[in-house]
Amino acid sequence: MSEPATPDAASPDEGDPEGRTDDEQERSEPTDSTETSEEAAAAREEAATRAPGSGAEAVIAALEAAGVETAFGVQGGAIMPVYDALSASTVDHVTMAHEQGAVHAADAYGIVRGDPGVCMATSGPGATNLVTGIADASMDSDAMLALTGQVPSDMVGSDAFQETDTVGVTAPVTKHNYFANDSDEVGRTVGEAFALANTGRPGPTLVDLPKDITFGETDRPVGEPTAPDRAVPDLEADEEQVEAAARAIQNAERPLCLFGGGVIKGDATEQARAFAREFEIPVVTTMPGIGSFPEDDDLCLSWAGMHGTGYANMAITHTDCLIAVGTRFDDRLTGGVDTFAPEAEVVHVDIDPAEISKNVHADYPVIGDAATVLDQLDAAIGYGDAPDTESWCAQCDEWREEYPMDYAIDPDEPVKPQFVVEAFDAAMDDDAYVTTGVGQHQMWAAQYWTYREPRTFVSSHGLGTMGYGLPAAIGARVAADDDREVISFEGDGSFLMTIQELSVAVRENLDITVVVLNNEYIGMVRQWQDAFFEGNHMASQYDWMPEFDTLAEAFGAKGFRIDEYDDVEDVVEAALAYDGPSVVDAHIDPEENVYPMVASGAANGQFALAEDQL
Structure with missing residues (x-):
């Protein structure tokens, strides 16, 4: 595969009125692309050839040698030596509110950039909290590198505090994973894992890092990140x-x-x-x-x-x-x-x-x-x-x-979700990034937004992970050029699963717009219950939802609310004009369903346009 061009990352900081650090302000100024490329190559070469002092420093040198600019993670005991080394690195770190948020943000970052995203977590619950996102990346063939802390090698297998067999747990959902057992080799292992993630068919890789290995001394340079020869496929077909x-x-x-x-x-x-x-x-x-x-x-x-x-x-x-x-x-x-x-x-x-x-x-x-x-x-x-x-x-x-993709609206009836999606589409640039959670809102965002460019629809496909949208929007925002817009469509049930990551968007002053298509249901489950379970809405009705616009304000974001069609135009304009994270609580028709629909296992040509056709 050809190596894609990568846009400058943005990791805003509250110290600057525009939410950028001094270094990022310098990066935002026009530069000679050849000079920038040469400087980046020189920095990678320096990282690959310098002598690290410890296994943890070798881990970070391997990331720098691979050209990694940003990692997402949550600090903890067993990964602490790596974070200590990271503090002196050129790699920016975005601290997330939960490890699942970190892995989804890294996943989306990698999708937008075309290079593996990187996430980090400590041992035990930190590592297991990554598993959903790693499985998601595996199902969707997304290149990603996960680094997890582990208890010291001589304690592995003793049920030590926060010990989990991370290699065993993640083996089914990684392209390959590694247990680091040598401080001299750990840097090369991390480099290989990074390169392997994007070689051939992309996928997630993981390196488990025992604390004694990252604390251990080493002066062995990490070298350039290289995938094993056996993993490099032939590009040309027979x-x-x-x-x-x-x-x-x-x-x-x-x-x-x-x-x-x-x-x-x-x-x-x-x-x-x-x-x-x-x-x-x-x-x-x-x-x-x-x-x-x-x-x-x-x-x-x-x-x-x-x-x-x-x-x-x-x-x-x-x-x-x-x-x-x-x-x-x-x-x-x-x-x-x-x-x-x-x-x-x-x-x-x-x-x-x-x-x-x-x-x-x-x-x-x-x-x-x-x-x-x-x-x-x-x-x-x-x-x-x-x-x-x-x-x-x-x-x-x-x-x-x-079979047109249309829908009927009545100004006196609840707002149709398709109308909201189309209103934002009309107001935003053609190259905007759209992230979603999973459910009815995901389908409406896919159906009623006109996509013209690759890597602009960032969603969870094979695993169908609710809560993906907000942390993915954070990852996409950090990865994207400053002039590219980012919007996330979420459902009320999906949004509540990772809503804590809104604190990250506020802390980093990330300019993202989250639109919650709020029908007070797990909508897709309710649709299937109506179609196939005689309307028995067992555990799918969410009429206990908070006011998301008010909750957004409590986080420090800007909250907006849509209750009727007359609200849409003004809210769309105001939400997009706000320079920072905003949340639109769009109360939509709770009975609206996603059509067309092919019943599970049916023929594609036998799609239904209404429930009575299923």
């Missing part, structure tokens, strides 16, 4: 695979591109867009692939799956050649696997051979880097041999008109 796939695409009458999260993670959006446009092939995305293709492009049918657009699901149902790039074909996309793309030959491009034919049989497997393979396919097809897609594109346009 030519025979490429030729076979190219012939299938040429012979298709109804070809369809399906772009997944791997297109974004592989920095292949430029190649994906060029490929689809050159051959005039309609495009659908997965939810993790949102932003890989501009949703305002005539070829784009938006995203497919359980709550995808009707026209995207119709295209998948009727395509005769599905060109799937960087997707694992999860059940939220496919519905019933036996009925998924029933008329199609499947071309599956992925860097991980384990994904080929795991869920959906690949008629034409093509194993390699997404950007590289798309270039190979482009060359193999050739412009003169492109499929004729005119009538197929016209059919897709008909489905777009037949």
Whole structure:
């Protein structure tokens, strides 16, 4: 994969009227990019070659050698030596209110930057509090490095205070994890873990750091961070695979591109867009692939799956050649696997051979880097041999008109959540970052926001982690250029799970806007209870919610409230104008549901537009 450009980080401080430290004010001034790059390279080389004094200093030197600018974490006993070394480092640290907040913030930071985010926690409960976020990153193939403290080596296995078998607990949800057992090697281990996280198919790695190892003396330089040779995949696909796939695409009458999260993670959006446009092939995305293709492009049918657009699901149902790039074909996309793309030959491009034919049989497997393979396919097809897609594109346009993404509003009825999402979308820049929690609000944010750029939709997909949105917004804000806007859509139930991180946003004076689509339910659970459990709202009604706008003020943020349509315009303008963290408590129609909807295990083409169709 190519190395993406990384924007300057922002870690505001209350000492400056604009919330920036002196160093950050200097970074915000225009600089010569070549000079900045050379300085960064020199700093990495110095960190890689200097002699550390301790294992903890080697850990931090490894982060500096990898070019890490920011880490997120919570201090504690077993990780204390590492934090002590961090205090003298060029790596900024954002102290979070809870370890789960730290891991989600690091995850989102890495998504925005295109490099692994870094989180830190102490042993025992600190480490176990990271597990949800590590599992989330694993499911979504997000590059991330977790550093956890551990009791001294000679106490491991004795049930010492705050001891947990962190390596054993996290083995199922990491790409690889390490138990550090040598002060001389710990720096190289951390560097390898960082490099491995972003090599091939990205994923989270973890290094468990016993206290005696980080306290131990060492003068061994950490070297450059390098992944093991065995982990470095071939970028180019086998030519025979490429030729076979190219012939299938040429012979298709109804070809369809399906772009997944791997297109974004592989920095292949430029190649994906060029490929689809050159051959005039309609495009659908997965939810993790949102932003890989501009949703305002005539070829784009938006995203497919359980709550995808009707026209995207119709295209998948009727395509005769599905060109799937960087997707694992999860059940939220496919519905019933036996009925998924029933008329199609499947071309599956992925860097991980384990994904080929795991869920959906690949008629034409093509194993390699997404950007590289798309270039190979482009060359193999050739412009003169492109499929004729005119009538197929016209059919897709008909489905777009037949199944529009619209909704009815009544000024005398409660506010529709879709209206709130669209109002913020219209008021914000095209390249704004959108983070979400998980639930109905996540689907509305995905459906009714127009995404044009990669890495702008930051959400929890495979694990479906409620509470992801606010800490993710913090991570995205720290990672983003100062002129990029950040908004988080949360549900009332989801927001309450990590609301403590609002204290971090206030302390750091982060300019983020949190919009709570408040229906006093765990909305998606309530929707399923209505559809499949005879309306038995067991444990899903949250009519005991606090006033989030008032609570935001107690944290030191700015609170706003929406109760009716007449409030929306003024609140949107005021919330976005506020220079700092703001929370909009938007009271929405509690009975509004997310449609279209494909029932679990059903065929994509059998989507419901109302409850009585399920």
